[in-house]
Amino acid sequence: MPALDDATRGRLLFGGDYNPEQWPASVWDDDVRLMRAAGVNLVTVGVFAWAALQPDPGRFTFEWLDDVLDRLHAGGIGVALATPTASPPPWLGHRHPDTLPQGPDGVRRLYGSRNQYCPCAPAYRRAALVVTEALAARYARHPALRMWHIGNEYGTACHCEHCARRFRGWLARRHGDLDGLNAAWGTAVWSQRYGSWEEVLPPRRMQYIGNPTQELDYQRFVSDALLECFTAERDAVRAANPAVPVTTNFMDFYRHTDGWRWAAEEDFVSLDTYPDPNDPDAALRGAMSQDLMRSLGGGRPWLLMEQSPGAASWRPVATPKRPGLNRLWSMQAVARGADGVLHFQWRASRQGAERAHGAMVPHAGPDSRVFREICELGSSLAALDGVAGTSVRADVGIVLDWDSWRAVELPHQPLDGFSYVDRLTEYYAPLWRDNVTCDFVRAGADLSGYRLVLVPNLYQVTPAALRGLRSYADGGGTLVMGPFSGVADPEERVFTGGWPAGLMDLFGVRVEEHWPLAAALPVSGEFGDFAAAGFAEWASSRGAAVVATARGGPLDGRPMVLRHGRAWYVATLPSAPAMRRLLRRVCAEAGVRPVLPDLPPGVEAVRRGDRVFLLDHDSLAVSVVAAPH
Template sequence: MSLWYGGDYNPEQWDPVVWKDDVELMRRAGVNLVTVGVFSWSSLEPSPGEYRFGWLDRVLDLLHGGGISVDLATPTASPPPWFSRLHPEALPVTADGLRLTHGSRDTYCACAPAYRTAARGIARQLAEQYHDHPALAMWHVHNEYGTTCYCDLAAARFRDWLRERYGSLDRLNEAWTTAFWSQGYADWADVEPPRKTQYLVNPTHCLDYRRFWSDELLAAFREQKAEINAVSELPVTTNFVFGGWVPVNHAQWAAEVDVVAIDHYPDQAGIGAEEQTAFGADLARGWAGGKPWLLMEHAAGSLNDGRRWHTKEPGRMARHSLSHVARGSRGALFFQWRASRGGAEMYHSAMVPHAGPDSRRFTEIEELGSVLPRLAEVAESNVVAEVAVLWDVECWWAMQGTHLPSSSLDYLAAVRSAHRHFWRAGLTADFAAPDADLSSYRLVVVPSLYLISDEAAANLRAYVEAGGQLVVGYFSGIVDPDLRVRLGGYPGAFTELLGVRVEEFHPLPEDGTVALASGGHGRLWSEHVHAISAEVVDRYADGVLDGLPAITRHEVGAGTAWYVSTEVDDETAARLLGLSPSPLETVHRRRGDTTWTFLINHGEQEAVAPAAGVELVTGEQVDGAVTVPGGGYAVLRST
């Protein structure tokens, strides 16, 4: 079993004389899989019903002749200009009522019948044309599902979705608390998308619109997948993209794809990029239920912090790629193979840069291509994780609203902070859903789980009663799935489990801190906590909360539930979680009696780790310890 290596290949951007050179360079680099066709709709169907597959026939034949497999994509993320001209009603509308024009990618509304028909049509044509081509390894539907629209077509579909979810307007009015601000609905026709309005929008209305779009986009994916499955038995996937703008519940979607695949682009340039790389990989593994998944896209040569590009230093591309492989990916793919000469992303980094193959970047691409085959034996092993961080996308969506008591409350930041503590200690953490089976974990961290169902809360209690260690963060358990506050004191769903009652929130200034009796400090947030049956572990040491509980512990059954009512400093968090810093990113994978250990050094100084076995990159025997140079890595097999 090999590891996949390659990336998006867009031959339609290049003269055919370049194609043969591309295949030779791919062979030289060790590429064995490329994604073809993602943005090629106008090249495949230049006018309605006129299909031109000759160029794609030639490309697939060339790739197959070079021993390179293909992940063939449907091009439905970028409808051609003729489609938008003929179907202006399918152009997307923003929340403030502006209908967008053609000129970029994703210029469509997935609720438009014309778009759905056209998408099924091009998927059917591709499936029938290429289902038996020997180059094919898998199918790739669409690209980075996540587009939202607020048009009248979307409004009609939304009303249908709400009828199915709630059954009656009475139930919808209850869930949305429409008695507030005289929003009660007496006719389904009055229900619209949460468009821009005078002041604050209804938070449950917004949350349901996210839920609706996840389901609607999934229905669009299923339609294309059905066209492919009608003639092909090869795996079908789509590339998940992660971001605050994405209305997709990837945990639910994971059951619909044959292979979970992700795109990952960190938005930090320093060590935070490495932390985010591990975060994204662990999240993908969680979506995949611990099974192998695939890194479909990442950047070969740059990082983007939202203001400017940062060129990856020598060795950093390989470290990012291997971090994904260590954490369960079946390989490392990039966007894209060859840097574009023009277009909106002409400066996006690529495996073959504008400088060509005579470049540092391509040399590193070749080096990584020579390393991955030596690691292929890890492909069917499982990542070892003894701790977990809870993740719930609906909680994230709910906390992106404008109704919270502090603009500093940030669910994603709280989850990343919890994950970062384990990463810095060289421990691998799984991401798990609140209602998942948690029995295999010795420790579970619950960061700012604002929204939780009764069933999920009961699941966490059962985990603790059976002997689990649960650490619950501030602003957790506050609302039910309808975003209705659980009355009687915070943290609502967790008051009995934690043995505490929070009387009031005390948000801190953006740059403010509060001292703790232990010598640490909290930031962002604090709470007036009453320890009802819990033991006080740490107290606030200044301000209006001076002397009141800040951190508590409560024994329940055979386990313990901890409550942390502020965002504590890293040293306090490490002490609470029993963690020690590690100079190496460390991930263990296991199959039977064999363990593989990935050691990745993101620092400048060499680091030594106890180890025994065979180092797969060099083939050398290790007995006692291995030295990992600054910026280097090692992968050991032990039995």
């Protein structure tokens, strides 16, 4: 299977989204000249060009794209050619209104923006394949082509009759028959039993609370339906030339498409990420997303497909990146396994919804701070010989389970707003600040390669997940689990008899009640006093040593942190300093060491291959040094 290594040809990729259809041909030569001056070697073309490529159903106008690709190739610039199917032209919605997405409120979303498609509408799928196959037939062996970029930021959901029909088929495959569906959805509650498949609908606006398992299954279904769209287009371009790698762009931590399932269908993983320059934790969030991409790809190099060189226009406060910040965050991505750094977009749009969005060539033109910094970044990346294709090793794995994520955030859980990604961040952040590199791992995966495995939340558990955790613990691994775990099965059926179900003996604990907190809970223990907030549990030790205990209130005397051999259970949400102290102790006992010890606060260290990247988030300085043995 082709990989990103083949596309890089031993060098880091650098560039951005190029939308020449927005500009007269007289600008194109200037674009290529400026790209060469900046060190650009890859641009993404065609993401939103469907109307320019196919102005009506029976006619293609490829001549302009022929010209663009030929000019780019002559300039030594490779192309990530996109299928433009994320933004259908108005003629599709006008002629086929059923291709427009319908919300759960029954209202159709009209054309005039982007993402206006139903992934289940036959007319949409036919039209998407027609344009994809035409592109593949014409350009699959063009010398500028380095990779295919399928669609864009998949995530559109629809609740129309097309989706209802496909949802019923999906449910029949998952649950077998109506008896299986009724059992899985618990339809004995509130007289919801279904007597025919025609009665089954997508979640729509209802009189009161909907069935949570129906909602959960629909989230799974939408991810699978979108994946079918991706794989259909992927197969079409692969058939034309199997040697060209294929990807699509993920969006940080995005609940609606199961990253583990999607990444398995790509040749390499790509990321669109837009940390907020006003967010003091932006670098933390960037690193976390980058580690996720590397992990989804099984440790292989990945591609930073989009970031803004300046402002992200869709933010309420669209502050540009201050001088040096784009280079710093770009190098952070390379340090964490990216083999390329691209931007949205090359030249700032003069019109349209993104006219205020940052660009490599801003409205001020090449005589600007932003373009000068782009040129400096191009030079920095070109100087990093031998980095492309190398790997990043982590001793810590953090379990991320898409089904638990979806289910724990369903309505009418004990704590409204129990954020799964917040739980991941609470465990990831102290390790990032201590320069301990982490992978994310799938529930049920082989965990034996890690010294320490963290499970911030595993609300739903499967037999495979239980086997994986037990096997890891039996092999001598150190394991830490957070609260509200082992509560339900994949059909959102709550386990009885105490929690975490299937793991109480491993952790030496039994939880009887989940206890959301309206006020801070004082806790004291071996790693100091702290205040827990948001959530706690009524737990008791079943052989575990109590490490920290609640003080005062109805939970007074209840254990909040317990240890059973090398297995730790945290029955609340400790403060950030307390979590850092706890994880430092656990890391020390597990033999987990920072990349470099005793660095000043704000300095991030990441080892990639035989080099260590040092990123100072205070001064914005970057150094790359030989890795210590």
